[in-house]
Amino acid sequence: MTRRSPLPRTTLLAAATALLLAATACSAGTQNTASSTSETTVTLALDWTPNTNHTGIYVAQELGYFKKAGINLKILPYGSTDPNTLIASHKADFGISYQEGLTVARAAGQDITSVYAVTQKTNVTIAVSAERDDIRSPKDLDGKTYAGFGAAYEKPLLQKVIRNAGGKGDFRSVALNTSAYTALYADKADFAMPMPTWEGLEADLTGKPLKNFALSDYGFPEIYSTLIASSDTYLKKNPDTAKKVVAALQKGYTYAADHPDKAADLLIKANRSELTNSELVHKSAELLAQKYYRAADGTIGGQSAKRWQDFADFEFGAGLLTDADGKKLTKAPDASVFFTNDYLPKR
Secondary structure, eight states: OOTTOOOOOOOOHHHHHHHHHHHGGGOTTOOOEETTTTEEEEEEEOSSSSOGGGHHHHHHHHTTHHHHTTEEEEEEOOOSSOHHHHHHTTSOSEEEEOHHHHHHHHHTTOSOEEEEESOSSOOOEEEEETTOTTOOSGGGGTTOEEEEOOOTTHHHHHHHHHHHTTSOOOOEEEEOOSOHHHHHHTTSOSEEOOOTTTHHHHHHHTTOOEEEEEGGGGTOOOOOOSEEEEOHHHHHHOHHHHHHHHHHHHHHHHHHHHOHHHHHHHHHHHTTTTOOOHHHHHHHHHHHHHHTSBOTTSOBBOOOHHHHHHHHHHHHHTTOOBOTTSOBOSSOOOGGGSBOOTTSOOO
């Protein structure tokens, strides 16, 4: 779950607004071509400031994979509007998404479809301070305080994991207004759900390591925490361009999986003002390459109908899915239409 992840972030609203205004004409399923280069302009909206979830995008940009495919990629910096909304309203051609957010949006009838899975492993854990010897399993979280982000899925997810571990699923919640590991070590909360590929590493580097419980170890389905999505409208109007974009993205993330140090350098080169902690970026890139980019069969970017349906069934069972009128769904949606592998290069 990207779930507006706990990275150190600065909103680039003014820049985003200006760029969105300039890019609107080349969104909404049109293919504007730069007259001097004959490149097709494509927009891609980020979900936050540049970070290692975006490495493959910047690698493809820096190494010219998009340019070689005839694509002029315009990366839209994060603003006040969620990428899911920009995609569904055809203000961006592609964007960073995550399975929970896309499931909710698509179930409500919004025009958004996942075309690429950046991470194949759930990029969030339940974590406590490594000093907490009294918490050895999620069942020990009963009666404790959770520092969260206010997302609707957090409570039912945690309840399911705690109950599967043998607990009751009874805990208190507070809003997280600082980094997860800072809150845990300051005794403002007992547990949180940080991202091991960033905040977990940051905690280690600051001498405040975390003890983690993987959701899948306690019966919760694996989640595509970081996705790249588009709209059916754009994909149907521009299938060839979409295939070129996804192929370039796959080349970028394959490079990131095979050469994490070099990929981290390229990411930093493209975003020097945002990514000032080189050690953290390199450690994150290495961890993503080792454990997150590749599926069990070694492939990159693909998605499975079972994983999508398992999570949709969970969301439905928790009463989190509504239709376009805001009414709760009366049956679980068919999640096979929430994603497509059709734009991936053929193996």
